[in-house]
Amino acid sequence: MAEGVLILSIVVATLRAATPLLLAGLGELVAERSGVLNLGVEGMMLMGAAAGFAVRALSGNAVLGLMAAMLAGTAMAAVFALLTLRLLANQVATGLALTIFGIGLSALTGLPWAGVPAPGLAATIWPGLAHAPPALQQVLLLDPLVWVAFACVFAVDWFLRRTRAGLALRAVGESAEVAHALGTKVLRIRLAAVLFGGAMAGLAGADLSLAYTPMWAENMTAGRGWIALALVVFATWKPWRLVAGALLFGFVTIAQFQAEAFGLSLSPDLLATLPYLATIVVLVLISRDSTRLRLAAPAALGKPFRPTD
Amino acid sequence: MRLEKREAPSAAMLWVAPLLAAAASVLLTGLLFAALRVNPLAALRLLYIDPLANANGVAELALKMTPLLLCALGIAIGGRANVWNIGAEGQFTMGAVAGGGIALVLGPGGGWYVLPLVLAGGIAGGMAWAAIPAALRVGANAHEILTTLMLNYVAQDILSWLVHGPWRDPQGFNFPQSKTFADAATLPTLWGTRLTPIFFVALLAAPCAWLLLQHTSAGYRLRVAGLAPAAARYAGFSASGTVWLSLLISGGLAGLAGIAEVSGPIGQLLPTVSPGYGYAAIIVAFLGRLEPFGIVVASALMALLYLGADGLQMHLQLPLSLTGTLQGMLLFLLLAADVLVANRIVWRRAP
Numbered sequence: 001m002a003e004g005v006l007i008l009s010i011v012v013a014t015l016r017a018a019t020p021l022l023l024a025g026l027g028e029l030v031a032e033r034s035g036v037l038n039l040g041v042e043g044m045m046l047m048g049a050a051a052g053f054a055v056r057a058l059s060g061n062a063v064l065g066l067m068a069a070m071l072a073g074t075a076m077a078a079v080f081a082l083l084t085l086r087l088l089a090n091q092v093a094t095g096l097a098l099t100i101f102g103i104g105l106s107a108l109t110g111l112p113w114a115g116v117p118a119p120g121l122a123a124t125i126w127p128g129l130a131h132a133p134p135a136l137q138q139v140l141l142l143d144p145l146v147w148v149a150f151a152c153v154f155a156v157d158w159f160l161r162r163t164r165a166g167l168a169l170r171a172v173g174e175s176a177e178v179a180h181a182l183g184t185k186v187l188r189i190r191l192a193a194v195l196f197g198g199a200m201a202g203l204a205g206a207d208l209s210l211a212y213t214p215m216w217a218e219n220m221t222a223g224r225g226w227i228a229l230a231l232v233v234f235a236t237w238k239p240w241r242l243v244a245g246a247l248l249f250g251f252v253t254i255a256q257f258q259a260e261a262f263g264l265s266l267s268p269d270l271l272a273t274l275p276y277l278a279t280i281v282v283l284v285l286i287s288r289d290s291t292r293l294r295l296a297a298p299a300a301l302g303k304p305f306r307p308t309d
Numbered sequence: 310m311r312l313e314k315r316e317a318p319s320a321a322m323l324w325v326a327p328l329l330a331a332a333a334s335v336l337l338t339g340l341l342f343a344a345l346r347v348n349p350l351a352a353l354r355l356l357y358i359d360p361l362a363n364a365n366g367v368a369e370l371a372l373k374m375t376p377l378l379l380c381a382l383g384i385a386i387g388g389r390a391n392v393w394n395i396g397a398e399g400q401f402t403m404g405a406v407a408g409g410g411i412a413l414v415l416g417p418g419g420g421w422y423v424l425p426l427v428l429a430g431g432i433a434g435g436m437a438w439a440a441i442p443a444a445l446r447v448g449a450n451a452h453e454i455l456t457t458l459m460l461n462y463v464a465q466d467i468l469s470w471l472v473h474g475p476w477r478d479p480q481g482f483n484f485p486q487s488k489t490f491a492d493a494a495t496l497p498t499l500w501g502t503r504l505t506p507i508f509f510v511a512l513l514a515a516p517c518a519w520l521l522l523q524h525t526s527a528g529y530r531l532r533v534a535g536l537a538p539a540a541a542r543y544a545g546f547s548a549s550g551t552v553w554l555s556l557l558i559s560g561g562l563a564g565l566a567g568i569a570e571v572s573g574p575i576g577q578l579l580p581t582v583s584p585g586y587g588y589a590a591i592i593v594a595f596l597g598r599l600e601p602f603g604i605v606v607a608s609a610l611m612a613l614l615y616l617g618a619d620g621l622q623m624h625l626q627l628p629l630s631l632t633g634t635l636q637g638m639l640l641f642l643l644l645a646a647d648v649l650v651a652n653r654i655v656w657r658r659a660p
């Protein structure tokens with residue numbers, strides 16, 4: 001029984017750790033499939049985390065917090081969209097600026113809430129959580145955002161492969177010029193994809209500050225936005241493979257904390273390097289076959305589009 | 310309103326755009342201060358003018374400029390070759406670790422040779438850390454933006470482990486910090502300020518970077534690889550050579566910046582040795598348009614923002630995280646203003 005609960009707790013913890021990566025990764029995947037590379041995921045996530053926590057603390061309502069987080073992520077993405085789509089600024093530079101800006105602004109706006117303890121999302125929904133039997137407690141820890149993340153995989157996969165709008169989005173990501181010649185509204189589709197990416201990154205941030213951790217701290221995403229970017233490459237831009245990547249990373253994150261339970265006594269600082277090293281290993285493995293990677297990537301990724309009359 | 314591509318980039322706009330961005334940035338910063346409920350004019354004065362009120366302030370500016378300038382020059386050399394090193398922060402840290410390690414091992418003994426060894430160790434540490442993404446890019450096609458960034462976190466964890474564990478000062482009241490470096494391993498200071506001679510090394514690195522890019526065949530190859538990768542391949546320029554060269558230079562400069570910081574103003578290893586210099590240097594590189602002399606100016610401006618934020622914290626209790634916000638905003642505005650270099654605005658409806 002105790003062993004069963006341990007295994008269950010590892011599965012649950014893996015799913016919970018995978019959720020923010022999955023949410024942010026899906027958003028970025030859609031943006032990249034439309035041909036836009038947004039390196040600002042980390043900054044958008046942090047703004048979502050700060051805004052979500054602040055609004056929940058002020059209103060006492062978690063749903064309002066989640067909505068505020070999505071709004072904050074979308075607003076950040078809108079700045080990126082204005083610069084890269086409308087003003088044709090360099091996507092790499094703008095994305096990096098968005099991340100640095102987001103790290104600073106989230107620290108600034110989140111300052112009054114730094115270190116303030118808050119109940120997790122699961123504990124908010126199930127007030128009796130602490131007194132539930134261990135196995136049930138584990139299952140209840142799977143808060144709605146975990147389910148939302150997996151539902152979003154279905155939705156995005158279906159949207160990209162089965163809908164007219166999804167086809168248009170993929171076409172824009174392969175060649176904006178051809179899509180434009182066929183009468184597709186290139187910039188409108190890219191704008192929508194980038195804003196969707198922002199909303200998802202914001203939600204991913206709120207998952208960290210409202211459900212996973214749950215608290216607000218400066219720079220609390222600790223590189224998860226960048227790991228999400230790497231996962232999109234690992235997934236070769238396919239939603240279902242993103243699930244595999246996110247679960248793998250969820251597990252590596254958990255292994256870090258479980259290592260001691262398995263009698264591995266390594267310094268916590270060195271164990272903390274695991275997710276980053278794993279990201280590098282995964283990138284190396286997927287990138288080695290350069291031809292396959294090039295064929296899988298959206299052909300217009302990172303290329304600006306100038307509308308002509 | 311729409312944008313129309315100019316036949317040739319506007320030379321006038323090349324100068325006007327940064328001024329426009331700077332003016333807009335001052336305006337927005339003032340609005341931000343108003344939103345934070347402080348007097349905008351007093352705060353702007355603290356941010357931009359007061360840090361330079363005396364000679365010591367100017368020395369502090371030069372001190373803060375040093376790491377930004379060194380890291381940004383490396384990033385820009387890579388950037389010209391389309392190799393994006395986002396890992397200056399980690400290379401800075403590993404430079405501090407490697408050079409600092411030598412300083413700790415040699416201890417209080419030793420003569421004139423200690424400081425050169427420590428500095429060389431710092432450069433080697435940064436280069437070694439940058440060699441990892443270079444090898445992964447050349448050998449396995451792994452994109453350097455993501456690998457260099459991941460290694461930043463790894464470097465930070467290694468430093469934290471060292472000062473919490475093996476390198477912790479036994480007489481340090483259990484604080485996570487190393488022993489302070491011996492005098493022989495510490496950089497001399499100038500004119501009674503905290504400024505070290507590395508500032509002049511950094512200043513000298515700018516014309517060297519310019520010479521490398523504009524007047525050597527290696528620099529020519531770097532620029533061609535960045536502007537026209539297909540042409541570079543056709544000309545037989547080694548793509549892997551470009552990656553190695555730009556990342557090793559980048560890493561060496563960042564490593565020097567790191568060791569100059571810990572064997573200079575800091576004087577020992579602490580759990581964190583950089584307030585984000587490696588990231589700020591990316592902004593510096595872009596603000597300076599990836600041109601060495603532009604970067605000198607941009608690094609002075611960015612150093613002023615760091616100093617000004619210190620003053621704002623001291624006098625108006627504003628958080629230091631203001632720096633990142635202002636840095637990001639400044640780059641946004643420049644990127645927006647730069648549109649005018651290649652385009653002109655046409656105020657009419659499209660036919």
